[in-house]
């Protein structure tokens with residue numbers, strides 16, 4: 001077990017959280033880390049590792065639901081930090097489905113959640129994954145530029161969807177895809193809705209698979225939707241609710257839609273921050289061990305203030321990032337308003353910390369840090385995505401700046 005469990009940063013953790021931390025840590029150390037370099041090199045989805053996770057109950061509807069209903073909100077960040085301490089690419093392969101699951105549970109009815117959630121995960125021996133497809137070639141940070149169109153066919157009670165999604169984690173290999181699309185172009189983001197694309201639906205295909213800088217065990221691809229026809233019941237939340245929301249938007253009344261999705265992002269961003277903390281901690285621990293054993297000029301390199309101070313800064317940033325993550329996760333669990341965009345703050349700071357700390361760790365390992373003989377260069381490649389996906393660092397700053405100032409900053 002790493003030293004962080006011994007420090008006062010864990011003052012909020014119950015015995016249950018500590019047990020969870022120890023359990024996931026063991027899986028991360030025994031199964032994930034040893035497999036990490038191989039799947040990074042192969043750049044393939046690590047199905048056998050997912051099977052191992054499912055075997056111990058770590059990849060399952062039950063496990064995700066238990067953590068999601070943790071009354072303190074800390075179960076998810078504790079779990080994610082440990083798993084991503086093992087490896088971020090494999091970590092995302094194991095947790096990518098929960099992004100789609102969050103899209104389903106955030107927008108769907110109870111019946112829709114009951115129907116589709118089990119199909120997102122599958123069963124040990126026949127595991128499935130799910131994908132959440134929102135980004136498009138011309139609509140990344142600017143979600144309002146989305147072009148994928150969904151048109152209702154009243155005669156058959158079907159939705160017909162056309163468009164191209166990009167950068168979708170698990171896109172094309174998923175059993176269930178959750179897709180966002182425009183139902184009323186005049187209403188911009190308020191005219192968008194989410195749909196379930198059931199397994200085996202005709203017209204959905206994988207476009208190009210992306211070859212990436214990091215998190216290479218996680219599958220990222222385009223998803224092409226060519227006259228995809230889905231039953232009316234696949235509109236998340238149902239038609240009545242959508243029609244009422246669109247009517248309010250057309251009257252110019254607030255639908256609460258923009259605020260609701262902003263609140264959802266604030267609640268989910270700490271989870272992404274926790275992943276970044278896991279990567280940073282892995283790099284810091286390795287750099288600390290290395291600095292204590294590597295000798296130059298007749299002494300351990302840690303005895304040089306330049307090296308020791310770098311380690312001090314790394315540890316301080318990681319603990320600060322974890323505190324921001326835990327605060328935001330706890331606030332979400334208590335239903336507190338994010339008046340200063342505390343969720344975005346946690347993701348921003350943790351993502352930037354992961355990039356900085358992994359770079360510093362490479363420096364401390366010298367030549368070894370630059371080779372694939374050591375995992376630090378992989379962690380450095382993996383860390384970079386945390387300033388890009390789930391809202392870039394600039395977008396997080398925009399959200400925080402707007403929240404604290406009330407000004408319409410562009």
Ligand SMILES: Cc1cc2nc3c(=O)[nH]c(=O)nc-3n(C[C@H](O)[C@H](O)[C@H](O)COP(=O)(O)OP(=O)(O)OC[C@H]3O[C@@H](n4cnc5c(N)ncnc54)[C@H](O)[C@@H]3O)c2cc1C
Pocket residue numbers: 099132133134135137139140141142166167168169170212215220385388389390391392393394395398410
């Ligand atoms: C590996 C990976 C996995 C992903 N997984 C998913 C997924 O599962 N589902 C999904 O829907 N999407 C996913 N994404 C997409 C991801 O969320 C987007 O890449 C991200 O939102 C940024 O969009 P973009 O790449 O189009 O960049 P752009 O929006 O084009 O941004 C380019 C640059 O401009 C800056 N910028 C843009 N607007 C502003 C502004 N107003 N002010 C200041 N700076 C600005 C950005 O910060 C960035 O630095 C994934 C991406 C990657 C790389």
